[in-house]
Amino acid sequence: MTEAWIIDAVRSPRGKGKESGALHNVHPQRILAQVLNALQARNGFDTADVDDVIMGCGAGSGDHSMDIARMAALDAGWSIQAPGVTLNRFCGSGQQAVNFGAAGILAGFQDLVVAGGVESMSRPSPMHVDGFTANNNHLRDQYDMVPQGISADLIATVEGFNREELDQLAVDSQARAARAQAEGRFDRALVPIHHDDGTLALAIDEHPRAGTTLEDLAKLKPSFIGMGGHVVAGRELTIDETARKAYPHIGEINHVHHGGNSSGVVDGASAVLMASPDWAKAHGMKPRAKVTMAAVAGDEPVIMLTAPGPATDLVLRKAGMTLADIDLFEVNEAFAAVLLKWLRHTGADWDKVNVNGGAMALGHPIGATGGMLIGTLVDELERQDKQVGLVTMCTGGGMATATIIERI
DSSP: OOOEEEEEEEEOOOEESSTTSTTTTSOHHHHHHHHHHHHHHHHOOOGGGOSEEEEEOSOOSGGGTTTHHHHHHHHTTOOTTOOEEEEOBTBTHHHHHHHHHHHHHHTTSOSEEEEEEEEETTSOOHHHHHGGGGSOHHHHHHHOOOOHHHHHHHHHHHHTOOHHHHHHHHHHHHHHHHHHHHTTTTTTTBOOEEOTTSOEEESSOOOOOTTOOHHHHHTSOOSSHHHHTSBOTTSSSBHHHHHHHHOGGGOSOOOOOOTTSBOOOEEEEEEEEEEOHHHHHHTTOOOSEEEEEEEEEEOOTTTOSOTHHHHHHHHHHHHTOOGGGOSEEEEOOSBHHHHHHHHHHHOOOGGGBSTTOOHHHHOOOGGGHHHHHHHHHHHHHHHHTOOEEEEEEEETTTEEEEEEEEEO
């Protein structure tokens, strides 16, 4: 049986997802093209040998449309023989791209794959603006789906999480990210992004707010109270009332999430180089890690963001492992309640989770994040001389992706 080797992983810095952000004026296709070229330059492979460029993207419209994976490979000047495909599993798109790439290699269908993702959230798209409020009435009649911010507050209400404990996770995330930046822990993976005229656009993550305190976060108003009070189009119920139909025992929804304890809106791209052992050996490439197991899980779509726990259980079971076998975890910090729910579900040690900060500090460029987290985990396993890591992240529609990697 073959293995799916991870040869290398790179990413752009995360730029603030607004018009004033450093990457706003760089087209997402160009951001991804520069990341692809950096990966090739570092590893020296012939791009004609690439069996597929598999990229996740949550938007899929506007500047992100028309199979941005293939277009970015062409934009990068790669061989026209290198195909590309773009997929969407919402926030888990980039991780799913890596998982599909690993599956192709393990099946013997492919020998060299580049996988990751891209998202410029500063460039409007329906997903970035209104998310699941855009779903059609027939789906609403079945599931009463609501926007993710309401789902996050619903998790906190159902689980009894208070704002201070959620804010503490956000403060920890900021402190860990600040330490990681100061110690250069991201430097190996980071690819500076340039404007079309060659001038530097961004070289480091610009979203973190070092020195954030609980007192700072206490001043922020909850973000989703107003949204929860909106009447759903074509109905007499507000969004909060719609969510409470599925959880009638909770009473009022406790709105505890805000900009400080939710994932940052950012721009960025990631790319992971994977190969079969035979191809890597024939071309003189040494692996850094391997994909041991991958899984995807579905869960209740109104509360929507609770599937990382079941996905973790599933991928561990498929791998024949337990939580004790995992040295480090990367759990996407979509919202603080998502992370705290996962910690409660698994009982994992917080000191082994997101040790370099997460999306509450660094930001979450939807389709790019999965590839970024896998690269960060490989780097950190090496830095700490640890062996096994697990990545999981919630996605829209009540799903979660999971991947176990091992150093080689």
